[in-house]
Amino acid sequence: xxxxxxxxxxxxxxxxxxxxxxxxxxxxxxxxxxxxxxxxxxxxxxxxxxxxxxxxxxxxxxxxxxxxxxxxxxxxxxxxxxxxxxxxxxxxxxxxxxxxxxxxxxxxxxxxxxxxxxxxxxxxxxxxxxxxxxxxxxxxxxxxxxxxxxxxxxxxxxxxxxxxxxxxxxxxxxxxxxxxxxxxxxxxxxxxxxxxxxxxxxxxxxxxxxxxxxxxxxxxxxxxxxxxxxxxxxxxxxxxxxxxxxxxxxxxxxxxxxxxxxxxxxxxxxxxxxxxxxxxxxxxxxxxxxxxxxxxxxxxxxxxxxxxxxxxxxxxxxxxxxx
Numbered sequence: 001x002x003x004x005x006x007x008x009x010x011x012x013x014x015x016x017x018x019x020x021x022x023x024x025x026x027x028x029x030x031x032x033x034x035x036x037x038x039x040x041x042x043x044x045x046x047x048x049x050x051x052x053x054x055x056x057x058x059x060x061x062x063x064x065x066x067x068x069x070x071x072x073x074x075x076x077x078x079x080x081x082x083x084x085x086x087x088x089x090x091x092x093x094x095x096x097x098x099x100x101x102x103x104x105x106x107x108x109x110x111x112x113x114x115x116x117x118x119x120x121x122x123x124x125x126x127x128x129x130x131x132x133x134x135x136x137x138x139x140x141x142x143x144x145x146x147x148x149x150x151x152x153x154x155x156x157x158x159x160x161x162x163x164x165x166x167x168x169x170x171x172x173x174x175x176x177x178x179x180x181x182x183x184x185x186x187x188x189x190x191x192x193x194x195x196x197x198x199x200x201x202x203x204x205x206x207x208x209x210x211x212x213x214x215x216x217x218x219x220x221x222x223x224x225x226x227x228x229x230x231x232x233x234x235x236x237x238x239x240x241x242x243x244x245x246x247x248x249x250x251x252x253x254x255x256x257x258x259x260x261x262x263x264x265x266x267x268x269x270x271x272x273x274x275x276x277x278x279x280x281x282x283x284x285x286x287x288x289x290x291x292x293x294x295x296x297x298x299x300x301x302x303x304x305x306x307x308x309x310x311x312x313x314x315x316x317x318x319x320x321x322x323x
Contacts, residue, residue: 008071014045014063024069031063052225106314107254107278107300114252116188119295120285123244127288131243134264146213153212155187156205161213171212173205176248177259177270188250188257209245212265219267222260228299228308233279235295235312239269244288249295251281254314260293276309 007018012031019028034047044051048064150161154173159166176189178200185200186193189207194200223238239262246261256273275297283298299306311318 008069010069010071011073012063012067012070014061015069017069019069019071021069021071026068027066029063029067029069031065031067032061033065033067053227057223057225106276109254109314114254116191116250116252116255116257117281119249119251119281121244121249122285122287124287124289126290127242127244130241130290131264134241150213153214153216154205154209156203157211159211161211166211166213169211170208171205171210173207173209174203175207175209175246175259176250177257189248212246214265216261216268217263217266219262219269222269222271226312228306231299231301231306233275233295233297233299233309233312235273235297237269237271237293237295238291239263239267239293240291241265241267242288242290242293247288247293249286251275251279251284251297253278253281253300256295256297273312274314276311276314277307 006020008021010017010019010029010031012029013036014032015029017029032045032047034045037044037046042051042053043058045058045061045064050058050061050064052058052061146161148161148163152159152161152171152173154171155178156174157171159169159171174187174189176187179186179188183195184193185195185197187203187206190203192203194203224236226233226235228234237258237260239260241262241264243261243265246259246265248257248259250257254275256271256275258269258271258273260269260271261267262269278300280298280300285296287294287296
């Protein structure tokens, strides 16, 4: 216990660790030297401009400067003083300024049918190399894990694993998600609609690919954030080991459907967003990275300049408008 008492708490912003004062070097601490400030729902570190609308995410940002730990508790009165000098706050670029056109009204919604379209896909070299490395490492051990008789996990495929020869057979499956709407049942990938559930389950797949013998974990809790800039809405989804060929990103201009297979095929996340305002699907894209999937959605502008969305998701109560 005496050893614990010799440790001091570091009061540098962004650190919060305990340290031994006899081992406190010039690069021992990683912290934020600048003051925090809050602007238009954003929490921002003035020193490095790391920002987030989520307070917990903002607090978790790693410091941007190395130095010595500080065991001296700051004066509460001094830390509570507001920033008076405008020179301390980075001026915003014109495209980052939120323009309030009226109340930033959401897009008009009606019952007209809309067509789901795939977004343009970009896959980084890092993703390809990570998948290749994973498949090479698991090639020899995979058959010890897959049991004879294990069913293919791809939707619409009824094949079972019978040994190595099963990997050589082509899988015909549905790459999209099941959709149930106003009594109709269909797959988002091919949209062959029916009211009969049995007929829906018997629909032959529309995509050719590899069988998936591994059990997939449904992962509903996946971290994301978003922001508006220069006429685009950026939606970031954080996950590792993404498999782009098994993912689906579609939008009809207002509704965004995501099926994300990550963890090198062991996890699956499905998301549905009814967007606050309309986007131009043909000018939007999705970038697959090693640790992040970035959706860049082109705003559909009705005026001279795009307005920043107050919310990513349309709320029928909050956003109720007179049609």
